[in-house]
Amino acid sequence: MLVVTAEIWPDGDESKSHEIGYIFASNEADIDGASAYEARILQNCSEHLSTAAIDRYVLAFRERSDxxxxxxxxxxxxxxxxxxxxxxxxxxxxxxxxxAENKKGNEDA
Incomplete structure (x- = not known):
């Protein structure tokens, strides 16, 4: 099973991080290097990020080499x-x- 977690780290500070979404994917079939995955996508609703809640099940087909x-x-x-x-x-x-200005400022420091 593949689990992907999406987090926001305000100002790059891990201690302030909060999870905003997940993908849970399981390989249900494998034929000659190609796989069928059953996946669930979850996304938390966030007014701050202007995102809606998502809770969907999908099937995805991919070459494993991808x-x-x-x-x-x-x-x-x-x-x-x-x-x-x-x-x-x-x-x-x-x-x-x-x-570009931020990068220049960091190089001058």
């Missing part, structure tokens, strides 16, 4: 969970500039 992240992506896709609508390009540029 690795764990390919399986996690397939489970998410099978559950209809997508990356959303993206971010406003202006906001993305502002974030990129802020990251």
């Amino acid at each position: 690795g764990v992240w390919g399986l996690v992506a397939e489970i998410s896709n099978s559950a209809g969970i997508t990356a959303g609508h993206g971010i406003n390009p202006i906001v993305a540029q502002q974030l990129q500039s802020a990251l």
Whole structure:
């Protein structure tokens, strides 16, 4: 069984961490390196993160050689969970500039 736990660490502080979601996946069939996984996805509702609660069961089919992240992506896709609508390009540029400034500040220190 594969168990994936998603946590938020506010300000990078593990002591303030809280779990926001889980995936539990079990390999139910394996034929020639391909597997069928039964998975349950749980996500806690969070007003702070603007996320809705999710509790879904899905089937995912993957080549085992795709690795764990390919399986996690397939489970998410099978559950209809997508990356959303993206971010406003202006906001993305502002974030990129802020990251560059932070990086420069860290190098100067």
